[in-house]
Amino acid sequence: MKPKTQNSKLWYSLLWSLGPIVTALLFTALLLLAVGAPPFRPFVEIFRGALESPQKWADVATAWVPLALVGAGMSLTFAGGLWNIGAEGQIILGAIFAAWVARNVMLPQPLLLALIVMAGLLGGALWGLLTGALRVYAHVHEIFAGLGMNFIAMALIIWLIFNPWKPARGATMSGTEPFPVAAWIPRLGDTRMSPLAVILAVIAVLVAYFLLKGTRFGLELRAMGKNTRAAFMQGVPTNNRMLLAFVLCGALAGLAGALQSTAVYHRLIPRISGGMGYTGMLVVILAGFRPELVPAVALFFAVVGVGSPRLEMNMQLDASLGGVLEGAIVLFVLLFAGLRKQLEGRQTRDAS
């Protein structure tokens, strides 16, 4: 089944990219049928819900920022063959560092905001560095190291909110007191969207893209991802590059945390990450680990995230259906990729 003409080649590749999405939609529709709901209307509702007003567009952009940042960061660690699942903790640490600056530093606003951004980058980078050090020097697999670091970060943020940083009226899950207004990253009009945050996320995606495509560091990461031993033999300082990948991914995730706390919530809340560390991982997997595809995939996830609550209002369905759809798409994309590899692998095994 080899494509012969240019035209059939296009159809062939289109089949493989749209196939999993259509299958996931059908799969989710079947689930809806099984619970007695109309099978296709919820999808329409989700998209309507996300795009019905400029206010909602701004919400989509706001939800897009952390996904794009985490996706960009993870495209670096994945390129290096590292299963960095620690973005969740790195987001939290970025938020904590930013919150400390916001609560304690008095500076003119531009300087203060710059310092907040730096603090977020630093907090996440530090957490990433610790994960990387566990991997490189203690030989703890990065999945376990990341998982452990996520739990510690979670415990740390709850302790901060319930002890040293608790509001005067008493500690609750709703978080700390709002930060001083000078530490709020400005928003566009009366929306929740911050243009600065969007710009920073766009820059992060571009940086990740050019690092991987155009630099020696990116090439070294990709070589490591394919075969760490052979990369080392070619002269790549693999330990150093692994640590750097963790640090960079952590920095971008930390920036996402800083923006969530200072641009979106204006305070530190226990669920500051909102699971973005894990959703971001789905984004980068669905993007095929390619940073250039992260913005589009992150946009899709943001739309589903913003539109899903409407299911509860308009259709009495649970908003988690959006999550089901996202998960189904990722699984079917992986399934189709495996299938394609198997089919094409039969044609391209080594000639000798």
Place this chain on the structure above:
Amino acid sequence: MRIELQNIHKYFGPVRANDGISMTLEPGRIHGLLGENGAGKTTLMKILSGYQAKDSGELIIDGQTLDFRSPAEAIQAGIGMLHQDPLDFPPMSALDNFLLGFDKQLIPKRQEGHRLLLELAQRFNFTVDPGAPVERMTVGERQQLEIVRLLALGVQVIILDEPTTGISAPQKIQLFATLRRLAHEEDKAIVFVSHKLEEVEDLCDEITVLRRGKVTGRAEMPVPIDELVRLMFGQSIALPDKPPLTPGKPVLEAQNLTLKSSRLQITQANLTVHAGEVVGFAGMEGSGQALFLRALAGLIRPQAGSIRLDGVEMRGRAYREFMAAGINLLPADRIAEGLIKGLHIAEHFPLRRPTPFFIDWEENQVYTEQQIAFFNIKGRPDTLVDDLSGGNQQRVLLALPPKNLRVLILEHPTRGLDMESTRWVWEQLLKRREGGTAILFTSADLDEIMTYSDRVIVFFNGEMFPPLPSGELTVEELGYMIGGKRRQPVGDLSP
């Protein structure tokens, strides 16, 4: 069992690996399949043994047309293959490997298997310890285990792909005796894939020669070697004479080097290598030569002693610093250590070559194209190294080290290559030494060591014999030393 392959085609993209090949295998005969690297031998045999699907053509076994979808189906039909690299499960025991694929019951009958394994092994004078983990066995022993396993599965046709690579001389003699017995006494059909002409001459009853995916010759043996060479290459080739070159100043000095691995210890080894010199390292696999050379490349840290490059102490420095100072090593294992599967040819160069942080891909493309042309690599800059044949992968590997190195260390630089490629590889290497690069290499091919080395060093069981000028040695003498039989190791080995 009589097997006919008719008009077999197999393309990999634009590469015609098999381009209309027909051949017949008769029971009771050893059939040699000859051809240079990339001629299509392995592909054809993988098709015959069910590892790969053909694009077109027919496979007829005793008059019946068959089509295998898996190696298991081929084995059921009576065709089994021994691969160049044994496809076994190293951490498992010999018995477990033996039972795999053979005992389809949920709970294998271990005792029965144990008895059968020993019985078959004894029949061919193989020494197989059923309880020993395969990872501790030599390549030759793993081969023996695999032959016995295939026989237990009732195989009538045995395909061996370059079986003499990496096995010892006695194991080779034993292998050949076994193959003769299987063919001539037990009426099996044997396919012997090789490019070692002396072995083919020694063993085979008939031969088929492949070149670029097509059959270029068939013959009943005996056929004179120069005739075989003509069939393979179109003309007789002679090994080049090494241009005489007076070695320059000392480049690399190892003094009182003490090294340890889990199996071996080297104590107080001394060596001085001069600019432009070629030093060949001989010895059984695992006698210490690989350990010693890897230490000189900075990959293994010595326990004691010193390594000086142009008078500068290198011991204790990182491997990367060795590379930056002009010592490069090309590993024997192209896939595990040498090249990076999944990267293009062009993407390999900036890793080893001095490259700025922002890679100039256009400049690199030009450089890659030059290297591809110069090293005669059958591929494009954006070809994945996975898609190259073994010989072309080796050429890419040789193209990677930057020019003007101080020392180039090679592990088995021509392993798996045909004569013409071997000669070509050495032409390139000898050119490098004109720029003052010293070349150190290991090889299991004594002729190669004798032909190209200025001095030869033999390792035996961790001990280093004094370096000898290759002019004073004969291949026979060298063979004795490798067995540990002549000349006492001494302390100071400088010339």
